[in-house]
Amino acid sequence: MPDPQYSHTPQPHLDLALALRRATAGIHAEIERLPLMVRLNSETVTLEDYRYYLQAIVTIHAPLEGALYERLDAETLQRLNIQPKLPALLADLEEQGLEAQTHRIMAMPMLMLPESRGATVGGLYVLEGATLGGRTIARHLRRFIGESLGTSRFLDFHGQQTSAAWKGFTSALNGLSAEGVLTPDAVIAGALAVFTHVHTCLERIR
Template identity: 60%
Template sequence: MPYPATGSASCTDRDLARVLRRATAGVHAEIELLPLMAQLTAETVTLAAYQQYLHAMVSILAPLERTLFDVIDPAIREQLGVRPKLPALLADLDEQGLTYHPRLVAMTATLALPHDLSATVGGLYVLEGATLGGRTIARHLRRRLGESLGAARFLDFHSDQTAAAWKAFTSALNTLALHQALVPDQVIAGALAVFAYLHQRIEGS
C-alpha cells in the first residue's frame, strides 16, 4: 500500500496537525473505501452492517488503544485531552445485544509500535481524527436507521463537542511540537504505522 513521502522538509511547517493531515491523506482515503467502512455510508446501509462494524472494531481497537495508552505520559495525555474509546464501543455492543468475549479482548496481542512519545502521539492523532468522520457517519446512520441505531457512543464519541475537542487536540499537538517535545518525522511515522495497522485489520474483517 503506497504512502505519501514524509521528508523532513515538510516538518518546517509550524502546524504539525496540517503536516499530518497531508502525510496521511492517501491511506485515510483508502480505508474509507474498504467494504466494512463503505457500507456504513451507503444509502442502503442496514443495521446488520452497523453491527458487523461494531463487532469487527473490538478486536481492532483493543490492542491499539492498549499499546498507545500504556506508553503515553499521563501529563501529555491530559494536555492532549484524550481518553480510551473502547468502553464506548463495548457499550454500543451491549446495547445492540451483541456478544463478545472480554477475556479474548484482554488477551489480544498488543500492536508493535515504537515505545516513543512522538510515535505514540502520532497514533493518537489517528484515533482522535477518526472522531470527526465518526460523527458524520453517526448522523448518516441516524437518518437511515432511526432509533434502532441506539446511542452510537463510539462513532459519535465527542457528540456536540467534536469540533471543540479536535481544535483542543490539534492546538495541544502544535504546542508540544513548538516546544520540541515531539519529533515531527516520528509523529508522522507513528500515524502512518497506525493507519497501516487499521487498513490491514479492517481489510481483513
C-alpha cells in the same frame, strides 16, 4: 513535580496537525474504500451492517487503544486532554445485545510501532481524528437506520463538542511540537504505522 525529561529545545513553527492530515490522507482514503466502510456509508446500510461494524472495530480498537495509553507518560496525556473510547464502544455493543469476541481480538496482527513518545502520540491522533468522521457516519446511520441505531456513543464520541475537542487536541499537538516535546517526523511515522495497522486489520475482517 515536572518530568525532568520534559524540557526540550523549542522547535521552529510547524503546523503538525496539518502535516499529519496531509501525510495520512492517502491511507485514510484507502480505509474509506474498504468494503466494510463502503457498506456503512451506503444508502442501503442496515442495522446488521452497523452491528457487524461494531464487532469488527472492537477487535481492532481494544488492543490498540490499550497499547497506546500504556506507553504514554501522564504529562503528555494530560496536555492532550483525551480519554479512552473503549468504554463507549463496549456500551454500544451491549446496547445491541452483542459482546466483543475475544478470540477475534487475539487473531489480530501485532501492532508494529517505534518506542517513542512521538510515535505513540501519532497513534493517538488516529484514534482521536476518527471521531470527526465518526460523527458524520453516525448522522448518516441515524438517517438510514433510525432509532434502532441506539446512542452510537463511540462513533459520535464528542457529540456537539466534536469541533471544540478537535481544536483542543490539535492545539496541544502543535504546542508540544513547538516546545520540542514531540518530534514531528516521529509523530507522522507513528500515525502512518497505526493507520496502516488499522487498514490491515479491517482488510482481514470478513
